[in-house]
Amino acid sequence: MAFSLARIAARSLHTSCRRHALSKFAMPAMSPTMTEGGIAAWKKKEGDTFSAGDVLLEIETDKATIDVEAQDDGVLAKIIIADGTKNVSVGSPIAIVAEEGDDLSDAARMASEAAEPSSKPTTHQGEPEPSTPPTSDASKDPVSQSQPQEAKLELAKGDRIFASPIAKKIALERGIPLSKVQGTGPEGRIIREDVEKYQPPVSAAAPATPTAEYVDIPISNMRKVIGTRLTQSKQELPHYYLTVEINMDKVLKLREVFNKTLGEKDKSAKLSVNDFILKAVACALADVPEANSAWLGEVIRQYNKADISVAVATPTGLITPIVMDVGSKGLATISTETKALAKKARDGKLAPQEYQGGTFTVSNLGMFDIDHFTAIINPPQSCILAVGSTKPAIVPAPEEERGFKTVNVMRVTLSSDHRVVDGAVGARWMAAFKGYLENPLTFML
Incomplete structure (x- = not known):
């Protein structure tokens, strides 16, 4: 891309x-x-x-x-x-x-x-590249004396060793002297692959490589931005939280029927609970548009469409690709687009327009067996919905002979920016969202 x-x-x-x-x-x-x-x-x-x-x-x-x-x-x-x-x-x-x-x-x-x-660019630790990196004294190394071929790779004392930051990091962790590594990069620069392929000479006199007690992981650009933005959000936005429990029995039954039908046509085309959640979010935002708003300083911008950011975990950090105009799409389309965006996010191939913007965010940790959590708002958005797992629970049921019954319950928590979404508005939105999921046929009419 x-x-x-x-x-x-x-x-x-x-x-x-x-x-x-x-x-x-x-x-x-x-x-x-x-x-x-x-x-x-x-x-x-x-x-x-x-x-x-x-x-x-x-x-x-x-x-x-x-x-x-x-x-x-x-x-x-x-x-x-x-x-x-x-x-x-x-x-x-x-x-x-x-x-x-x-x-x-x-x-x-x-x-x-x-x-x-x-x-000059900085190293992975954010410090200027040293003008004179450490060198190795070949005359003091017993291995070099017993291995004349290997000694050809060593540099004279005081000569500079050119290596990439990641190559230096790996060499430090593994106890590999860079002076003995043959560089294959531009002008003999030592790169990551050179260090990873390095094999120390076999010698009875060679000391054992010490095992590091920790690993310093370089901070990626993504992680750096995440840290800055979330710190700013938590410090500057007046968060408040609303939690409700939702009976998911009808969603689970409807999902089972749909997946059985879809599976006959395409075994890979299956709906997830998250697809129903995104659709219900969009419908609730249409009913309570005040929650589909952003704080822009001088004005509060209220959006007409629900462009929902979906939190996706990647090896380098969290990113929120956007499913555009969810309210106008059916469940199958929502499912297909969400899966495609999640894959691109994990592969690091999202285009800027696929993750910049959005009007509302959903963060779902239900697949990790998390019952309940609160999420930090992604500014300038005003709301983020934290979704927990769906689990069986016993609830009162006067109509039942035993006076109780077992239902599948999901707990969700809405984090809202109080400058934009008042508590009563947040409560109305949660009631609308709960209503759609407990009666999912209503958003298919």
Whole structure:
């Protein structure tokens, strides 16, 4: 998935190449709010030619990993910013490119001038790259004395070791001396794969590698943004919470009937309880539109459509892809779109328009057997619904001979911004939502 802004950058870059033979390729802005990003991986090597449509590299933003495609033909003359580098400012040079047939002899000089110390990207810990990384004294290493072939890879004392931040991290954790690792990156730079493939020489005198007692995990751009936004939300938004219990018997029976029918046509097409929840949320927002609002400072914006953000857990953090205009869609469509968005979210392939915006958020932890929890509002939205698991419960039933019965109950909690949604409005919305789920045929009429 390639972003259009990257194509614009590539087009302007190619035009510049025609005038100056060699040109700097700057870090593109992949969204209107992006100020920095990471180089996830270069898909072309130095000296490789590329054609229009080829993926040059993957850029990591705060929410996804996005392909940058070439708009025209050219040559990747020199890579300035290596794989795994974080916090690269938008507009800073990341490579030197040219047209096929151009003289590339000046590429190294241009790259060196572009990589000034004041504009260097930071490491994964957010600290400036050290100007003199630690080196190893080969003369004090008993292994190097017994392994002359391995000694060829060692550097003279005082020489700089060039390695990517992630390669340094892995080497530190595993106790691997970088001076003994053969780099295969640009100009011999040590990359992650080099460290992971490194095999220490077999020697009776070789000391055992110590086992680390902990692991420092680099903070991804996504995790950094999540931390900032949720802290701001909890500090600045006056949250309050409303909880209700909902009888899910009719939803479960209706879901069983639908899935049996759908399964005869397509075994993979099955509705989840969450699909019913999203539909009921949209219907309740149509009944109580005050809850479908956002605080924008000078005005409260009330939306006419229910664009529902659905919280999805990914390896790098939480993201909320949006199912657009849920009220106008049937359960099967809602189910298909939700599954597709969730997969793209976990693969890091969401386009900005698929997760930016939304009018209301649903966070469902029922599949993790969580009975009840409260969620933090995603500003500028005013509400988020926390959904727990559905479990059997005994409730009073005067009409029954025993005076009680067992029903399937789901607990949900609405977090609301009191500046926008008053308690009475929140209570009305919860009553409408509960009514739709306890009588699901009403939103199919």
